[in-house]
Amino acid sequence: MQQLELFPEDIRIERVDPEANMYRFYRLRLMPDLFGGVSLLREWGRIGTQGRHRIELFEDAGRAADAMVSLYRAKQKRGYQLVG
Numbered sequence: 378m379q380q381l382e383l384f385p386e387d388i389r390i391e392r393v394d395p396e397a398n399m400y401r402f403y404r405l406r407l408m409p410d411l412f413g414g415v416s417l418l419r420e421w422g423r424i425g426t427q428g429r430h431r432i433e434l435f436e437d438a439g440r441a442a443d444a445m446v447s448l449y450r451a452k453q454k455r456g457y458q459l460v461g
Contacts, residue, residue, distance in 0.1 A: 385442075388449055390457040391424060400424040402460075403452050405445045410434065415441040419448065 388405045404420040415438045422428020435441035 385445070388445065389460045390449065390452055391460050392452075392455070392457045393424075394456075401457075402428065403457055405448055407438065407441050407445060417441045417444055 386407045390403050392399060392401045392403075400423055402420075402422065402424050404418075406418045406420075408416045408418060410416045415435050417433045417435060418430060419433070420428050420430045433441075433444065435444065
C-alpha cells in the first residue's frame, strides 16, 4: 500500500480486475482559479478513455485538500490503488 505525499496536488488511482473486465481510473487535481480560490478537478472513467470530469470550487487550498483526501480515502476503500 503506497502512502500519499504530505500535500499532494495530483492523485491518480486505478482499480483493475481482469476477471470482472474492470479497468478504471480516478484522478484528483488541485488547481488555483482566477479568483484566488482553488479548484478540485475530478476525472474518472475506463483506462484508455478521456472519461468524465467535474470541477468543485473552494475558497482556500486547505478545504480543497481536505476534500481531495476524503475522496481518495473513499475510493481506496472501494479497491482503488495509487499509480506510480
